[in-house]
Amino acid sequence: MEVDILFFALYRELAGTARMRMTLSSGCVVSDVVTRLKAGGGGLTSLPSQPVVAVNREYVPLSTPLSSGDEVAFIPPVSGG
């Protein structure tokens, strides 16, 4: 299955892109995506091991199972206001 990955702010700069697609085997959870990204080399090796993630625009635990077409957003510490 494929998921969409979004990066914002500092994480966007680490990734060098705002958006990518990733192919996962079924049964994968959010933390599998984190592991893959950190192992991929480049700026994303410095992604925290437990980043805040939103799936389909809701904050979720890293243990959340993923489905095909899910949007997985990496949320650096927020600083609105």
Add this chain to the structure above:
Amino acid sequence: MEVDILFFALYRELAGTARMRMTLSSGCVVSDVVTRLKAGGGGLTSLPSQPVVAVNREYVPLSTPLSSGDEVAFIPPVSGG
């Protein structure tokens, strides 16, 4: 000596006027004015015996001595806002 007396809101309605002059002997304090007004008959008999009073636009105790030309304002409970 003469002082100016001001009435507002409910007290203005009791007095039937917004303003009057009163002649006092020297040495009089604010509470003497209260006594005179309550004794004068009419609506002002129902003035409280210890009303809030401002002399020259500052809240003062009833024991405050008066001088010629002072402005003595009777302040009903306030309800601004």
Add this chain to the structure above:
Amino acid sequence: MSATPSPPVESPSSPPPFARITDAPLDGEALLARIAHPSHGAQLLFLGVVRDMNEGKEVEGIRYEAFREMAEPVLLSLLRSAQDQWPGVRAGAEHRFGHLHVGEASVMVAVSSPHRAEAYEASRWIMDELKQSLPVWKEELYRDGESQWLKGNSPVSNRGEE
């Protein structure tokens, strides 16, 4: 004599606050602009508005009466006291008098400050104090043609009883 107004004391760092008693409609944006400061990250505007109901009666409007010559300095002194209690805060306020309709603002308090906590605290304090001591009175006018002076608060002499 005893009641001569004392001269205003300005701290050099904080500008004099702005206070006005007026019969003109209140303009919140204009008041915010007066107290804005480039190093202040928080602005707070409180508006008190005439309600359509009070104590179960349908309200047509409120007639506000003010002792204008005294209310303006009392308000100014409250604002100055807020600026002293929360250093860095700038405050402004206006109270309207005359006949107001439902939905119109009778009072507004604007506060700006470097951070938001002081803005909330100062604004709330100013509103609480203003209701206690500003020589302003409201006569509620009802749809059935009746009217009444609302119960109020008795200001405490700032000199205390002897």
Add this chain to the structure above:
Amino acid sequence: MSATPSPPVESPSSPPPFARITDAPLDGEALLARIAHPSHGAQLLFLGVVRDMNEGKEVEGIRYEAFREMAEPVLLSLLRSAQDQWPGVRAGAEHRFGHLHVGEASVMVAVSSPHRAEAYEASRWIMDELKQSLPVWKEELYRDGESQWLKGNSPVSNRGEE
């Protein structure tokens, strides 16, 4: 699937709040007008404004980045939660994104309520929560040409860790 957004729950008595993430200048008066209600006597408008200094550095402006598609529902859900906690309160908020100059408002929260205590409490709560969870980031741009992403807060998953 586990992350499917749940449908909004409206209580019949309180209208849906208003939330917007926008690159247009914020208009406080328009937002107050949206949440006004004839039986509400208190209106409170908070504005967060870009400051000219931060941590000793001269600020030229702030670039706000937002995850718009998520920030708007997160903000709406915060406002709805405030309306639930303070029954009778109506709330609206907007957050701006893009390049803002010193003195421009980046966020505004408007609250109206029958009486003022709830307005202050709800407004403050909304601002505190919004800073914790809204997916918005600020990059401060300094006069010396440098810039940096500001340290922020980590939103907590509303489902908790396993």
